[in-house]
Amino acid sequence: MPVGAEPLHNRIALLRVERGISRRDLATALGVHYQTVGYLERGEYSPSLVLALQIAEFFDVPVEAVFSRRPFPPLGS
Amino acid sequence: MPVGAEPLHNRIALLRVERGISRRDLATALGVHYQTVGYLERGEYSPSLVLALQIAEFFDVPVEAVFSRRPFPPLGS
DNA sequence: ACGATATGTAGTAGGTCTACTACATTGATC
DNA sequence: GATCAATGTAGTAGACCTACTACATATCGT
Numbered sequence: 001m002p003v004g005a006e007p008l009h010n011r012i013a014l015l016r017v018e019r020g021i022s023r024r025d026l027a028t029a030l031g032v033h034y035q036t037v038g039y040l041e042r043g044e045y046s047p048s049l050v051l052a053l054q055i056a057e058f059f060d061v062p063v064e065a066v067f068s069r070r071p072f073p074p075l076g077s
Numbered sequence: 078m079p080v081g082a083e084p085l086h087n088r089i090a091l092l093r094v095e096r097g098i099s100r101r102d103l104a105t106a107l108g109v110h111y112q113t114v115g116y117l118e119r120g121e122y123s124p125s126l127v128l129a130l131q132i133a134e135f136f137d138v139p140v141e142a143v144f145s146r147r148p149f150p151p152l153g154s
Numbered sequence: 155a156c157g158a159t160a161t162g163t164a165g166t167a168g169g170t171c172t173a174c175t176a177c178a179t180t181g182a183t184c
Numbered sequence: 185g186a187t188c189a190a191t192g193t194a195g196t197a198g199a200c201c202t203a204c205t206a207c208a209t210a211t212c213g214t
Contacts, residue, residue, distance in 0.1 A: 003192085004082070022163075033164095033204065035202085036202055038161070046125060049123045049124055049128075050123055050146070051126075054146075063129075112173080115193095116171085122171060125201090
């Protein structure tokens with residue numbers, strides 16, 4: 001996580017579990033290391049823009065639906 | 078630009094000129110160095126996701142309207 | 155109990171992004 | 185011609201992102 005920056009929230013784990021796929025499967029589909037997906041889901045750091053675009057494209061949602069600088073509502077959007 | 082990666086296209090310069098503001102003004106509004114805006118407009122590298130979200134928010138458009146992995150149509154969207 | 159799958163943690167290494175300074179170039183204006 | 189604003193180029197430095205390996209833990213099914 002960047003030191004002086006507010007954290008970035010994401011719904012990767014939610015979208016992934018919703019699709020019923022593992023981190024390894026998602027990582028393979030994205031062409032990244034499976035640990036990278038873990039880091040992202042845990043919010044240990046923010047992805048590059050290119051990776052964020054790939055993730056949004058994979059889930060077929062806009063980038064803003066996966067990543068936000070403000071927390072996502074807990075349930076029932 | 079990443080070596081093995083296809084370049085990322087962006088419309089920052091277009092949106093900025095449309096608003097009639099300079100790079101320095103945009104950089105100040107985004108809280109980044111003015112040279113950083115220049116690097117981004119020239120496509121010398123892709124921004125972080127956080128910066129991309131700030132840029133899209135500043136122009137009040139979705140991220141996909143500013144950044145794309147495929148070229149933008151030349152004119153008249 | 156065993157093996158396979160999924161996830162978390164720890165560490166190194168290398169490339170990318172951003173900040174920053176300095177100087178060059180171009181165009182407009184005086 | 186001189187000055188100013190806007191932009192481009194060159195360079196260093198540090199933080200961040202991603203790859204990768206290895207090991208630990210937990211759960212599930214056999």
